[in-house]
Amino acid sequence: MMEIGTRYEPQNLEMKWYRVWLEKGYFTPKGTGPKYSIVIPPPNITGRIHMGHALNITIQDIISRFRRMQGYDVMWLPGEDHAGIATQTAVEKYLATQGKNRRDFTREQFLEIVWDWANKYRKEIKSQIMSIGASVDWTRERFTLDEGLSRAVRKVFVDLYKKGLIYKGKYIVNWCHRCGTVLSDEEVEYIEEEGALYYIKYPIKGEDDYVVIATTRPETMLGDTAVAVHPSDERYKHLIGKTAILPLVGRELPIIADNYVDPSFGTGALKVTPAHDPNDYLIGQRHNLPFVDIFDEHIIVNENGGKFKGLTAQEARKAVVAELEEQGYLLKIEKIKHAVGHCYRCETVVEPRLMDQWFVSMKPLAKRAIEAVENGEIRFIPERWKKVYLNWMYDIRDWCISRQLWWGHRIPVWQCQDCGHYNVSEEDPTSCEKCGSQNLKQDEDVLDTWFSSALWPFSTMGWPEKTADLERYYPTDVLVTGFDIIFFWVARMIMMGYEFMGEKPFHEVYIHQLVRDKYGRKMSKSLGNGIDPLEVIEEYGADPMRFTLAILAAQGRDLKLDVRFFDTYKKFANKIWNATRFVLMNLDDYEKTEIDISRLKLVDRWILSRLQKTVEKVTKALEEYDFNIAAGEIYNFFWDELCDWYIEAVKSRLKTDEKKLVQNLLVYVLDTSLRLLHPFMPFLTEELWTKLPVDGESLVIAKWPEVRKEFVDQRSEERFEQLMAIIRGIRNVRAEVNVPQSTKVATYVKGILNEEEIGYVQFLGNVEKVEFVSERPQGSATAYVSTDLEVYVSLGELVDIGSEISRLRKKVEKLKADAEKFAKKLADENFLNNAPEDVVEETREKYRTMTEQIERIEQIISDLEGNRA
Structure with missing residues (x-):
């Protein structure tokens, strides 16, 4: 039979197999x-x-x-x-x-x-x-x-333009002066920053009175064209219809009533700057206000800014505030925190600007797209994202699609320089379709990516x-x-x-999910907490990285990624490698035969039944996009059940007349397991599977496992799992009283075990002898109890019972003190409501493990005290 090296070395096999797959054309559909x-x-x-x-x-x-x-x-x-x-x-x-x-x-x-x-x-x-x-x-x-x-x-x-769904107009857009282009609303990231509210007095024309407005952007007042208040705000009803005078500029501003104004923000009076705020723009449209643009494309104050011309926005803010204070218009400055829009690419503060741009009218297009999600034609998984999608779609705005760049799809519009007509065409036009002029100029902008x-x-x-x-x-x-x-x-x-x-x-x-760092923070260059997948592949291999990501990918929960996890699942890859190596090394004189159910031992029936359950669960989980559940099922089966129990249980049978049966069982279980693992760990599984004596040239095109109902045996599962619990109980007793696992112990059984079951207890539990009793013997501790079976471990000759009771009592006291801390946390509503979900779950698990250990030790103490009596 083929053999493999002693070590799993992913770097030697990954690109080798990828080249093979490409050469064979496995990824091209047939x-x-x-x-x-x-x-x-x-x-x-x-x-x-x-x-x-x-x-x-x-x-x-x-x-x-x-x-x-x-x-x-x-x-x-x-x-x-x-x-x-x-x-x-x-x-x-x-x-x-x-x-x-x-x-x-x-x-x-x-x-x-x-x-x-x-x-x-x-x-x-x-x-x-x-x-x-x-x-x-x-x-x-x-x-x-x-x-x-x-x-x-x-x-x-062209089609959307001809349907009237693409148009050009002057609208407020998000302008990044660093990138020199417009951004869509979705390309603006709002970041919480320290800021200030500036309270400014606007005099009332012809009266010895003023109205106070509060603004976070005092420099934009140079473009104010109105003051707005809420129509039901009793404080300002007497001012509606009057005129305010814009400080520093002298422009007359009508005082208008508009439902947009929030009476609870600032003073409840709003300065309206239609050319520099999207909401003010809408107010300006409703009230037919003039639009005064005070910035150029570099966000430098232009001639509309009067004496402040040539200043950057930040310089203008300082200069405007200083002059307001000098002239007595500045009432106060109040420190606040507020969300400021930044370019998602370069993090420059975005400036709302009034510009000529190309837009797509979205509401007509959105109607069918809303219906499709509402009626289930298109399904979101997890389902909560359906609501997020619909909320955005119900309130959809027209999409600004022009960008002031050279790289991209240039807008297919040619304006006639003689008659001004827009020629919109799939092919480059040679003359104006309206007047016949050849004096055409293509729009300089490109389309949004x-x-x-x-x-x-x-x-x-x-x-x-x-x-x-x-x-x-x-x-x-x-x-x-x-x-x-x-x-x-x-x-x-x-x-x-x-x-x-x-x-x-x-x-x-x-x-x-979103991949976060181990503390739950978003990975970013500024925090320096990113994990480079290519570096992970170089150190651990692609398969361990893939399996790590899959087993953490629980629906609706962000991944908290610690580099130590990659090492954990590289160990799993090693386990797969070593288990396959063991099987290959024991396939001398192998002959493929059908598995004869009548010749199977309990452990064989158990592993075959467990494998069918694993096939069923992994398949169901993958069909439902529960990648973490699928990965967890195959991980637990392969490591815990196949490697730690089955392979250990059948090693001795490979030297008996049952060798061929066991060989065929091992090949079938390993073949099926590697097929289940292949979507998660393609390189490793391909390397190992091609060494097995199975039909087929590649796992890429191998058949997905199906449940073999003849191998499902619930009774055998339950019986062997009882034996596993007994063996774990024996191991736990050893661990609690500091007896090495390598030390053979005697056990007593109150109940019925057959010869085969006794053999498993002896071999897997490292038990010297099994003796049947009607009562728990002196000098023993309880390892397992059920309604029909009790198992005890003989300790009399292995430990000093008096000193062991004393040591265990101290251990219980410490465990109870630690458990009490966890219990208090779990009883604290603030902790349960505010701590991250995984931290709460980890605390619950620690508390559960401790309480189980306390119960186990207290049982041993009780047994040992009974022995002394």
């Missing part, structure tokens, strides 16, 4: 059998994958390998996203190191540089995805800027052409993604799927 399709959330080409990517890819690969083994025609489509803002920012930073910026190049020259950069990083991303073991079909790899997707993007833009991503499920399959892939693999079966892009991506894919395919893009959306 077009036969029921289809199962997934599109990968395309990673950005801006750097290395992080642990969140590793979790996402691992989960998708588990699903893909599982379904492939079940006989599905699996098409898992890979690709990368051009990441407009992030990529252009990265390239501009690179150019800055050479003392250059993009304005030193023509647009075409700059794009050549970015394409070279993008192609390099696409290869790196691909290599990283491969290192995790992703069984994606690389023959179908796509890029959001490749020719086919670009054609799809143009068609969608998420515009092309929204088409991903169908554009990657060849749409707008009616391809074979679209016919067979659309809609896809499941989308696996993080909650943070439900609005960026998931919702938009659903809307575009219904609009352009007339059908949902996927049946189910599995929202995976």
Whole structure:
């Protein structure tokens, strides 16, 4: 038989097997059998994958390998996203190191540089995805800027424009002056910061009176065009219709009533700056107010800021406050904490600006996408994300899709420089469709990256052409993604799927967990607490990393990841390796035969029945996206039941006339176990499985195990589990009275055990002899008690009973003191309500373990005291 090395060395086998799988074309679907399709959330080409990517890819690969083994025609489509803002920012930073910026190049020259950069990083991303073991079909790899997707993007833009769903208008948008582009609402991250409320007196025209407003942004008062109060606010009813004078500027401001104003915030009077706040913008529209823009694109005060022209926003704030104070308008400054919007890419404070931009009208597109989730056509897992999705969709705003970048899908609009007409076309026009002029200029902006991503499920399959892939693999079966892009991506894919395919893009959306550090903090560069998956793979191997992520991936609960976990599951990989090595070393003269149930011993019937239960539970858990449960079931079976009990129990039988039976049992159980483990640990299992004397060329295309009902034997399970409890009880007694496990002990049994069962107790419990009694003998301690069976361990010759009782009493006192601390914690409502869930659960487990140990020791003390009496 084939043998394997003495050590599990993942680095020697991972890329070897990945190359084999690619060469054999195992990941390319064959077009036969029921289809199962997934599109990968395309990673950005801006750097290395992080642990969140590793979790996402691992989960998708588990699903893909599982379904492939079940006989599905699996098409898992890979690709990368051009990441407009992030990529252009990265390239501009690179150019800055050479003392250059993009304005030193023509647009075409700059794009050549970015394409070279993008192609390099696409290869790196691909290599990283491969290192995790992703069984994606690389023959179908796509890029959001490749020719086919670009054609799809143009068609969608043109179709939506012709339907009146894309328009250009002057609206308040989120402006990042560092990136030099607009951001969507979802690209703005709100961070709690120390700030201040400035209380400013606005004089009432023609009266010796004033109204006090409170603002966090006093510099924007230069653009105020009104003061607003709530219509039912009794404090200000007498002022409605009057005029306030804007301090420092002298502009007359109407005092208006609007239901938006919150009477409880600040003073209840609101300065209205329509050009610099999205809510003020809406007030300005409702009341037909003028819009005064005080900043240029670099957020420098422009000519509308009067004497403050040329100052940055921060400089203007200081100067405005200083002058307000000098002129007696500043009443007070109050320190507060408030949420400030930042660019999700560069963390610059975002400035609301009034700009001409391209928008998609979303409410008409959202209607069908809302219905699909409400009626269950598309299912969110866990279900709580359904409510999050719907809440956002009910309140959806128009989507600003233009970005002031060079890298991306350029907006397919050409404005006629003679008549001003917008020519919107899938092909570059040569003349104006309205006046015939050839004096056309294409819009300088590009589309938001998420515009092309929204088409991903169908554009990657060849749409707008009616391809074979679209016919067979659309809609896809499941989308696996993080909650943070439900609005960026998931919702938009659903809307575009219904609009352009007339059908949902996927049946189910599995929202995976956020990977946090061991303290529950979000991983970030600023905290320096990130864990690099590529470094983990290099040190521990891809399989231990994958298994760690899977066994922690409980639905609805973020992962708290400690690097020590990788070592734990590398030990599991070693256990799998060593167990397989043991089996291979004992397969001399092996002949495959059918397992004869009539010849099976109790332990054989137990392991076969337990294996069927494990197959059933792992399969069910994977079908329900309970990856942690599936991983936990196969882990417990393989380590605890197969290795620690079964293999130990049958070692001696390999030297008897039962050898061939035991060999066949070991091969069957190990074969089935490796199949169950394959979606989680593909490299290790492939290496080991191909050494077994089983039919088939690769686990990738091997059949998923099915429950063999003839092997299910509940009675044998229960009987052997009773024996396991007896053996554990004997071991526990040894441990509590400090008798080494290697020391043979005598046991007494009150009840019935047959010869085979006695043999297990003796061999696995390291028991010298078993004697049947009617009462507990002197000098013994209780190891096991049930309604029909009692087992005692003889201690008389092994310990000094008096000193042992004294030692155990002290141990119990200490355990009770420790247990009391945990009990107090668990009785504290504040702890239960405020402590992290896993901390509460860990405390419960420690308390339970301690109380069980206390009961066990107190029983031993009672036994020993009875012996002395």
